[in-house]
Amino acid sequence: MIDKPINNRAWFFVLPVLAFVLFSSLIPVMTVVNYSVQDTLGENNFFWNGDSWFRDLLNPHTTIGARFNDALFRTLAFSFVALAIEVPLGIAIALCVPRRGWSVGISLVVIALPMLIPWNVVGTIWQIFTREDIGLFGAALTGLGLHYNVTQDAVSAWVTIVVIDVWHWTPLVILLSYAGLRAIPDAYYQAARIDGASRWAVFANIELPKLQKVLVIAVLLRFMQTFMIYTEPFVVTGGGPGSATTFLSIDLDKIALGQVDLGNAAAMSIVYYLITLTVCWVFFTIMTQLDRRRDA
């Protein structure tokens, strides 16, 4: 064993970061925690309310509980659909991106373009793009005789939000997968050719296993982002028609800022946050454990 010098003064290097995290995250979060256990009758007078906001929220028979359940289900469904399209599509496109030559740079820039556009601009672009009177996409579909109307038809609204997300964020999966594919040494492909492996066998036995680690990251990032989706439905559909695209973040926004119902909104924020954290943690733990168990 090497004797490591112990010097407590090293803590001074960490302190500024702790202070920064305190002000950037912990203190703002504590105000939310604060609201979630208090109630007010106006005039800025707050009093202790215990866990009753949480009990209401988690009871599907209350109005707020039912509303939360619906939004949660919608959000989970959206995450699932978006991931189910983006991950396979991202891998498939990454496999087609050239590995060498002048076309590499161009391909990657073109692929990355959607990610560089700010969220609300994306929303505005698609809001106009999907209008059935002047939008290219909307007008084209209407011209084909399809019933397409984002503001009136729930299916249209859903499809539109999913298409926006796929367009905006599949590039992330492509870039991550591409990086993973590039990291595979040539010898693997050469050995596969010598062994007479089919294209599918190369994918299933070399590429996919080697991509596993980046895919875990891609799925985590995409889950978190789709689970928190806000700008696209806010700008394009406004959560409608009805409440068809009212995802958790949109609903939270309505309760907190629209109705200024701080207790319910705070409790919902915390539960929302804990769900995201739990899903990510469970997913990550299972994937890494599986990995380890396979080696044994």
Added chain:
Amino acid sequence: MARITLDHIAHSYSGKPRSEDDYQLKPLQHVWEQGSAYALLGPSGCGKTTLLNIISGLVIPSEGRLLFDDTDVTRLPTEERNIAQVFQFPVIYDTMTVAENLAFPLKNRRMPKMVIDRRVAEIAEMLDLTRDLNRRARGLTADAKQKISLGRGLVRADVSAVLFDEPLTVIDPALKWELRSKLKAVHRALDLLMIYVTHDQTEALTFADKVVVMNDGRAVQIGTPAELFERPEHTFVGYFIGSPGMNLLPAKVNGARAYVEGHGFDLGAAYPGLIEQSRVQIGVRPEFVSLTAAEGVPVQVRRIADLGRRRLAYVDLAGHPMVATVPAGIGSLGDRVNVKIDPAQTHVYLADIRVQGVAA
């Protein structure tokens, strides 16, 4: 099972070669005989892996033809060539067990399951992998992984050739000996054409029936280990093979006598017509130069290296460094001694190429 012919094969990675320097592999004419074990020996970057990849089809040569028996396969893709190749670093299929890894090349060729099972068991037995057959290949050590790679190379019984690209680089020295002798045994048992790329002369000389020594994209000599040792056709072979390599001294040669900076000694044969030449060297291995108390060429001793089994003297012959053997029985040495050079084992090189002498 086949004979492989290289018909003026040459390769340049840059596409359009303008001079001979642009070739990573200079034009080469050679026939690899069925059932023999060859080694491609040379320093890094000498073109040996390129040559190997041309045979397996991973690289298409820019010039020349490649024949398997009498079929031209120059442009045939790897998977249609019936070649097995083992790479420098272990390549294993992560998701599969050891047995599945070994069976993979056979499964891809749609062999019946019974044949696959028997063949996998045989190869696993040969390489000591039987105990690990049902383990996942990923968790194994680098040694074991490389054994799996070797196994995948050997598992197909009908291949035209098995190519090895420095396969023992990652293996532990102790295991290296064992694996090398295993490969040799496998070669004898399977009667395959094997081509083995290495920069390690011990590996090449122990494995191969014939060694191709390469330097700078050129095959400088093809011969048995004994030929390479006793009669290097090129100064590079003399210097590269043997440890330490051959002594090469600039000399004037007049008939059957050589002069190094005025010190004369006898050669085993006569070399007429070299007296006017300036790029003449004589080459003699340290094994055939010995220190002596008697008459000889005077040298100055720089240092003595005791290798246990033998002692070598690093000496200076009129400003030219050379290595000599210290015969057993010679104790303490002065600074100034003489060396005796065995005339029969002394070769003459003109512009790096060996000159054949005529009987004196």
